[in-house]
Amino acid sequence: MHPISRLATVCLLLTLASCASQPTIVSGEASLGLAAVVIRTDPESCAAQLRGSRRSLDDELDSSDIKIVNWNLQKGANPEWIADLSAITGEPDLMIFQEASLNTDVWRTVAADQYRSFAPGYSTKQRITGVMTISDAEPLTQCNLINREPWIRTPKATMIIEYGLTGTDQTLLVVNAHAVNFTFGIRHFRQQIQQMQSVLSEHQGPILLSGDFNTWHGRRFEILNEVAESLDLTMLEFDEDYRKRLFGHVLDHIYIRGLQVIEATTYRVGSSDHNPMSVRLRFSEMAPVIRHATADGSNR
Numbered sequence: 001m002h003p004i005s006r007l008a009t010v011c012l013l014l015t016l017a018s019c020a021s022q023p024t025i026v027s028g029e030a031s032l033g034l035a036a037v038v039i040r041t042d043p044e045s046c047a048a049q050l051r052g053s054r055r056s057l058d059d060e061l062d063s064s065d066i067k068i069v070n071w072n073l074q075k076g077a078n079p080e081w082i083a084d085l086s087a088i089t090g091e092p093d094l095m096i097f098q099e100a101s102l103n104t105d106v107w108r109t110v111a112a113d114q115y116r117s118f119a120p121g122y123s124t125k126q127r128i129t130g131v132m133t134i135s136d137a138e139p140l141t142q143c144n145l146i147n148r149e150p151w152i153r154t155p156k157a158t159m160i161i162e163y164g165l166t167g168t169d170q171t172l173l174v175v176n177a178h179a180v181n182f183t184f185g186i187r188h189f190r191q192q193i194q195q196m197q198s199v200l201s202e203h204q205g206p207i208l209l210s211g212d213f214n215t216w217h218g219r220r221f222e223i224l225n226e227v228a229e230s231l232d233l234t235m236l237e238f239d240e241d242y243r244k245r246l247f248g249h250v251l252d253h254i255y256i257r258g259l260q261v262i263e264a265t266t267y268r269v270g271s272s273d274h275n276p277m278s279v280r281l282r283f284s285e286m287a288p289v290i291r292h293a294t295a296d297g298s299n300r
Contacts, residue, residue, distance in 0.1 A: 043195050046143030046160060047202040050173075059138040060164035061093055061172060063283035065262065070254060071276035072098040072178075072212045072244075075122075075129050081271035082106060088267045088278060093136045098178040098212045098274075100132035110134075119144035119157035121178060130157045131176040131211070137163045140171060143199065147192040149182050156180050158196055158211075162203075165283050170205035170258070172283075177211030179220075189214075190223050197227045206258030206283060209233055212274065213253055216246035228255045236261065242268040242275040252277060260284045 069089045073081055076099075089095070095111070100118070103126070107116060111134040121130035145158040159176040175196060180188050200207060209228065215221040228235060233255035243250045243266055254264075254277055262280035269275055 043145060043198045046145065046199045049141050049143065050162065050199070050202045059136075060166045061135070061137045063165040063167050066094065066172075066259075066281045066283075067092040067279075068094045068096065068208070068210070068254075068281065069276055069278050070096040070210045070252065072252065072272060072274035073100050074272040074274065075099045075127065076101040076104060076106070078271040081269070082110060084267075084269045084271045085110065085276075088269075088276060092278075094174060094208075095132075095134040096174070096176045096210050097132045097134070098176070099129050102128045102130065102132075107134075115139060117142055117159060117161055119146070119159040119176075121146075121155045121157045123154075130155075131159045131178050133159060133161055133174060133176045135161075135163065135174075140164060145192075145195055145199070147180055147188070147195070149180050150188045156192070158192065160196075160199055165206070168283060168285075170283075171203075172205065172259075173200060173203045173207045175200065175207070175209045175211070177209070177213060179212065179214045181214040181216075186217075186219050186223060189220050193223055193227050197230065200231050207231065207233060207256065208259065208281070209253075209255040210277075211253070212251055214251055215253070216249050216251060218249065221249060224253070231257065233257045236264050236277075236279060238277065239263070239265045242266040243277065244274045254279060256281065258284055 067090065069085070069092045071085070102118060102120070114134050114136055115138055117133045117135070117139055119131050120128055139161045141162040143160040145160070146155050147158070148155055156178050158178070161174045163172045163174060165172055177196065180192055183189060200209070213220070213224055215224055225235070234257065236254040236256060243252045245251065252274060259281040262282055264277070264279040266275050266277050
């Protein structure tokens, strides 16, 4: 099957999943195990969904201690990543993966009792990879924003998921991002980052922005930080920093708002060309985020 056809098939499965009668896990071909929520695929619809009413769920993240790992799995090509993950993470509440392969049974072991949310990216006849977020808590909403590499036209996905938090009416937005990479200039990168910004600016509560941002150039990093600052996000620093670097620049980042750091570190592994970030966070009460429109219509 042509790669585009395979991607269309996955998108169709995800669309059908959002209509499934079971509210938690999708049943169907190959038992994909994807969280069954309505999935929007454009910034305007995603922002509108976040403004809408939300279900009240008992299945929420523990606001006092949220254990997180972020990792680009390099398409899971080296099977040793499973052992590395087990060794470094214990039992995380959120696993945020880039280049995760959909075509594998390993998730039944790695995340047997957790919710799996997926946004398709790179596709071949043998494999579909993308961003995957695995959680103990059931997602309230999910949006998949798709951008394309300007040269090779392969998709790069950004997934935005909303979760409930124990002990508060506020909800946590978790962004799993894989930024465009092969570009001259910064136009396509800026477009993708600002697309995220347009959605996140609608949210008044805590945010976790995490992923492989391909910030291998100083200007890319500046754009990401400018958007993070506009959203009152703080970039995490790590006790031991083994994050992948290219041309001297770190590629993987985590930004937070309305959360406090309990611990943050990275691990050196050989099963991927990226090293995982591992953090523990707690919810911190925050004042409402008030933004003022500027002349160009953006929020500050």
